[in-house]
Amino acid sequence: MSFASKSPWLIHYDGSSCNGCDIEVLACLTPVYDVERFGVINTGNPKHADIFLITGGINKQNEEVVKQIYDQMPSPKVVVAVGACACNGGIFKECYNIMGGVDKVLPVDIYVSGCAARPEAIIDGVVKAVALLDEKSKSISQGR
Amino acid sequence: MSARSIVPFGPQHPVLPEPIHLDLVLEDETVIEAIPSIGFVHRGLEKLVEKKDFQDYVYVAERICGICSFIHGMGYCSAIESTMGIEVPRRAEYLRTIWGEMSRIHSHLLWLGLLADAFGFESLFMQSWKLREKILDMFEMTTGGRVIFSVNQIGGVKRDMDSDTLKLFIKIFDDMKKELTALTKAFLNDYSVNTRLKGVGILTKEKAHELGAVGPMMRSSGIEIDTRKLGYSAYNELDFQVITSPVGDSYARTEVRINEIFQSIEIIRQAAQKIPDTELSLVVKGFPSGEYFMRAEQPRGEAIYYVKGNGTKFLDRVRVRTPTFANLPSMLEVLKGCQLADVPTLILTIDPCISCTER
Numbered sequence: 404m405s406f407a408s409k410s411p412w413l414i415h416y417d418g419s420s421c422n423g424c425d426i427e428v429l430a431c432l433t434p435v436y437d438v439e440r441f442g443v444i445n446t447g448n449p450k451h452a453d454i455f456l457i458t459g460g461i462n463k464q465n466e467e468v469v470k471q472i473y474d475q476m477p478s479p480k481v482v483v484a485v486g487a488c489a490c491n492g493g494i495f496k497e498c499y500n501i502m503g504g505v506d507k508v509l510p511v512d513i514y515v516s517g518c519a520a521r522p523e524a525i526i527d528g529v530v531k532a533v534a535l536l537d538e539k540s541k542s543i544s545q546g547r
Numbered sequence: 548m549s550a551r552s553i554v555p556f557g558p559q560h561p562v563l564p565e566p567i568h569l570d571l572v573l574e575d576e577t578v579i580e581a582i583p584s585i586g587f588v589h590r591g592l593e594k595l596v597e598k599k600d601f602q603d604y605v606y607v608a609e610r611i612c613g614i615c616s617f618i619h620g621m622g623y624c625s626a627i628e629s630t631m632g633i634e635v636p637r638r639a640e641y642l643r644t645i646w647g648e649m650s651r652i653h654s655h656l657l658w659l660g661l662l663a664d665a666f667g668f669e670s671l672f673m674q675s676w677k678l679r680e681k682i683l684d685m686f687e688m689t690t691g692g693r694v695i696f697s698v699n700q701i702g703g704v705k706r707d708m709d710s711d712t713l714k715l716f717i718k719i720f721d722d723m724k725k726e727l728t729a730l731t732k733a734f735l736n737d738y739s740v741n742t743r744l745k746g747v748g749i750l751t752k753e754k755a756h757e758l759g760a761v762g763p764m765m766r767s768s769g770i771e772i773d774t775r776k777l778g779y780s781a782y783n784e785l786d787f788q789v790i791t792s793p794v795g796d797s798y799a800r801t802e803v804r805i806n807e808i809f810q811s812i813e814i815i816r817q818a819a820q821k822i823p824d825t826e827l828s829l830v831v832k833g834f835p836s837g838e839y840f841m842r843a844e845q846p847r848g849e850a851i852y853y854v855k856g857n858g859t860k861f862l863d864r865v866r867v868r869t870p871t872f873a874n875l876p877s878m879l880e881v882l883k884g885c886q887l888a889d890v891p892t893l894i895l896t897i898d899p900c901i902s903c904t905e906r
């Protein structure tokens with residue numbers, strides 16, 4: 404892919420992260436990394452979003468919140484799990500209040516590893532998400 | 548009396564990167580009461596001491612929160628070191644102080660950015676975070692990590708900074724001061740910023756005392772307490788004054804935090820001059836027994852680390868009281884009687900860190 408076919412808007416939700424991955428997601432949006440130059444905008448509204456970035460693991464309290472945000476997003480949509488916690492629970496895996504990674508409740512498309520995930524890795528994940536978004540919208544328009 | 552309505556705020560809200568939920572009871576535009584419900588980020592990491600030994604737990608302690616990660620690690624290590632009677636090498640204490648102060652600068656810049664975002668000054672947000680990236684680069688240079696460093700260990704630190712690095716840092720800070728001064732002007736002198744901050748969310752000295760506020764929240768209400776003055780790490784050999792402001796509004800809290808950035812730079816400068824040449828870490832033998840309370844000054848205020856060992860490699864108990872937890876009552880207090888439009892800036896005014904609070 405030599406150019407982005409779409410300006411992907413993303414929504415970010417902090418599951419039960421330690422903030423480390425959170426502030427790295429935000430760091431992607433600010434100077435130095437500045438993903439806005441690719442047309443990526445962080446929106447607060449699920450109905451505007453194409454990509455769902457989640458940091459941190461899932462617990463009983465936020466399970467419903469995550470599902471609700473996902474349901475409110477229009478199709479096609481891509482879920483990106485950012486950081487070890489979101490991938491499989493990470494260092495908190497054995498905590499009594501962590502059910503595991505995001506894939507316990509949502510279909511995760513892209514896993515970004517790292518603790519904390521580096522901004523470069525997060526951007527890479529978003530770029531992959533855009534390609535996937537293209538594929539998904541193609542198959543929707545072909546009625547598959 | 549006009550009709551009351553309840554507006555839900557959060558847990559997913561554009562202003563805060565972290566989830567907290569508030570039910571705002573409104574009368575027209577005025578907030579009568581704010582009822583918080585928390586628990587979205589609770590992990591239960593204090594109980595992990597039963598599964599990870601006391602040396603491994605350093606990594607968990609650092610991940611109580613990714614913003615004040617370094618000082619969490621340091622607080623936990625110091626507490627364990629005290630129960631084991633370990634005298635940490637002075638150079639390690641100085642390095643901890645330097646990294647700790649760098650954490651404070653990056654945390655305060657992060658907060659300034661989020662505050663600017665909350666009152667809708669996007670470019671100020673970007674400027675603050677641009678400056679913050681320089682600190683992160685310095686962290687990366689010396690520790691290898693940007694937000695989580697893992698340089699603390701029981702008995703000392705794992706990495707060193709040589710004198711060239713320290714000199715370079717002082718130079719970077721000197722250059723940074725110019726940009727910081729420009730930033731300060733925008734925050735403290737800009738007319739529209741002032742209208743959003745001045746006289747908003749006043750917390751009186753009595754109330755701050757009564758509600759047990761800590762950190763900049765308390766100091767900007769005129770109470771002069773700073774746990775760094777207890778002299779842990781290398782602070783007993785460094786000279787600094789506690790920064791306070793008598794007013795207690797959002798403006799005062801911004802002012803105090805900005806001045807603390809400049810203060811931290813001075814502390815680092817002093818530490819870089821005085822740093823002694825000793826080894827970095829001691830070899831630790833045996834297991835912790837007994838208990839200890841460690842108090843440390845986080846960017847957000849005083850944090851307390853309690854550890855209780857039983858002579859085996861697994862601790863009996865770890866307890867952390869974080870500054871945001873202590874500041875929540877003050878936040879609910881300043882929210883009372885404010886306008887709905889001021890809610891985001893007032894929530895941010897305590898510099899909330901939910902992941903610390905809920906652990």
Ligand code: SF4
Pocket residue numbers: 419420421422423424425458459485486487488489493494517518519520610613695
């Ligand atoms: S992966 Fe690591 S840095 Fe990211 S939220 Fe989890 S513990 Fe924090």
